[in-house]
Amino acid sequence: MTEAVQNVSQSQIEVENLNLWYGEKQALKNISMQISKNSVTALIGPSGCGKSTFIRCLNRMNDLIKNCRIEGRVLIEGKDIYGPDVDAVDLRKNVGMVFQKPNPFPMSIYDNIAYGPRIHGANKKDLDGIVEQALRSAAIWEETSDRLKSPALSLSGGQQQRLCIARTLAVKPRIILFDEPTSALDPISTSRIEELIMNLKKDYTIVIVTHNMQQAARISDYTGFFLMGELIEFGQTRQIFHNPQERSTEDYITGRFG
Amino acid sequence: MGLSSKTSEKIAFSLLTLATLTVASFVLVILVYIILNGYGAISIEFLTEMPRRMMTQGGIYPAIVGTMYLIIGSMVAALPIGVIAAIYLNEYAGENRTTWLVEMAINNLAGTPSVVFGLFGLALFVKYFGFGPSILSASLTLALLILPVIIRSTKEALLTVPNEYRESSLALGVSKWQTIRYVVLPAAIPGIVTGSILSIGRVAGETAPILFTGAAYFLPRLPDSIYSQFMALPYHLFVLATAGTNIAKTRPIQYGTALVLxxxxxxxxxIAVLIRRHYRNKLKI
Known part of the structure; x- marks a missing residue:
């Protein structure tokens, strides 16, 4: 996967004419998009517009859904992830995902973080370091360092979500997908997560689906607006918010619908 | 409607309470009755000695041992198969005709009278496989009987594991089997344990399935291999109460046996409750 990187371009993810059907219903219509390395790309749009469906194409989580059919190409670092020789399980080590609801496993804080690396064969003596590193990167080390053995579910919602981010980081992905990561959190937890996402950009390419337009405006470099399965507009966040080219984008951003 | 909503509420509540109390009192009556009648028969000798004098004296030790062997034997056979089948049905099998048929078969198996299992065990294990009337034949027959219980309760337990666990594990690049092995199964263990122990209760209490497959009328020694015949508590009780040499005289022994069972x-x-609580605290759900 890595050799092809340099000579392709700066874009780490290239989506070409992506169509997706759930049974008879077409959920994504001819989406094309290029996502740059080490940037934050926000996907906005009303409920049911396909943004979550789209993000789940990038780590092939839609594979798990019955009757889901996909056409088109998704290139990550130059390689089609729907190609015949790509293993979805391996792909997901490189493309991590954080979900809407904080969902730590019913294990200790330590075991939550160590879960992925352990299964991927990390050396036992390296685990402590991996766990600490991941928790530090997700800005939750200070709160958890003295209680690593306590159940993860005893943490607050915001802490649980940062724990889930740490759990994803521990597997060392290059891309992280966030599917409305703060919609279940209070404003203070939300701002901590936003801060964290902006810091993570240095080392990771980030795609975030959000209902919250202010959030998209605050943290993203690029924004895509989805409506009824189509990518209506995609560009630099500043341009999308200040000078949208499409009428429906403007209507949505100014709160006329959605 | 002539009744005010308050009155009908009161009537409904009273009826529901009455029904519940009736059920509870029957359980209590049975329990107290057996304890009162059986209490006198229980002693160290009763629990540790062989029956003597045509089963009118002595203990029920071989029947206790036999029942224990049946529990162990049927669990060893049914638990792995049942749990694996449930995992397959819940995690891997799609919703298609074959799955539907299999589920139907399991439900029907659960509704089959236990004496039918006994006859089937006689035909298959005792005769066809040639295990003879033995612990092995009886355990396997009982295993068939509890298989649907274990499959069902394991499936229920797997269903209660939130899908988020599966998704977030898969999203970490963990394979489906590893996800089941390290996240789903541990979270389902309390339910699986409960189901299994409930089925142990069935194994300990069933008479018909072991009647044709290896339970002995009287055997003044312990079984020495899985091919031996055995005594078991429920059948021993049946024998004492209906076909014993002196039914009236052995009354206390009958109640003692019932009480032990x-x-x-x-x-x-x-134990099931304790295990479930232990795991629940550990998982802290």
Missing amino acids: LLIVLGLNL
């Missing part, structure tokens, strides 16, 4: 089943249920 009851205590074993209640004890196992208690």
Whole structure:
């Protein structure tokens, strides 16, 4: 996967004419998009517009859904992830995902973080370091360092979500997908997560689906607006918010619908 | 409607309470009756000695041992198969005709009278496989009987594991089997344990399936291999109460046997509760 990187371009993810059907219903219509390395790309749009469906194409989580059919190409670092020789399980080590609801496993804080690396064969003596590193990167080390053995579910919602981010980081992905990561959190937890996402950009390419337009405006470099399965507009966040080219984008951003 | 909503509420509540109390009092009456009548028969000798004088004296030790062997034997056979089948049905099998047929078969198996299992065990294990009337034949027959219980309760337990666990594990690049092995199964263990122990209660109490497959009328020694015949508590009780040499004289022994059987089943249920609580605290759901 890595050799092809340099000579392709700066874009780490290239989506070409992506169509997706759930049974008879077409959920994504001819989406094309290029996502740059080490940037934050926000996907906005009303409920049911396909943004979550789209993000789940990038780590092939839609594979798990019955009757889901996909056409088109998704290139990550130059390689089609729907190609015949790509293993979805391996792909997901490189493309991590954080979900809407904080969902730590019913294990200790330590075991939550160590879960992925352990299964991927990390050396036992390296685990402590991996766990600490991941928790530090997700800005939750200070709160958890003295209680690593306590159940993860005893943490607050915001802490649980940062724990889930740490759990994803521990597997060392290059891309992280966030599917409305703060919609279940209070404003203070939300701002901590936003801060964290902006810091993570240095080392990771980030795609975030959000209902919250202010959030998209605050943290993203690029924004895509989805409506009824189509990518209506995609560009630099500043341009999308200040000078949208499409009428429906403007209507949505100014709160006329959605 | 002539009644005010308050009155009908009161009537409904009283009826529901009455029904519940009736059920509870029957359980209590049975329990107290057996304890009162059986209490006198229980002693160290009763629990540790062979029956003597045509089963009119002595203990029920071989029947206790036999029942224990049946529990172990049927669990060893049914638990792995049942749990694996449930995992397959819940995690891998799609919703298609074959799955539907399999589920139907399991439900029907659960509704089959136990004496039919006994005859089937006689035909298959005792005769066809040639295991003879033995612990092995009886255990396998009982295993068939409890298989649907284990499959169902394991499936229920797997269903209660939130899908988020599966998704977030898969999203970490963990394979489906590893996800089941390290996240789904541990979270489902309390439910699986409960189901299994409830089925142990069935194994300990069933008479018909072991009647044709290896339970002995009287055997003044312990079984020495899985091919031996054995005595078992429920059948021993049946024998004493209906075909014994002196039914009236052995009344106390009958109640004593019933009490021991009851205590074993209640004890196992208690263990189930404790195990479930232990895991629940550990998982802190």
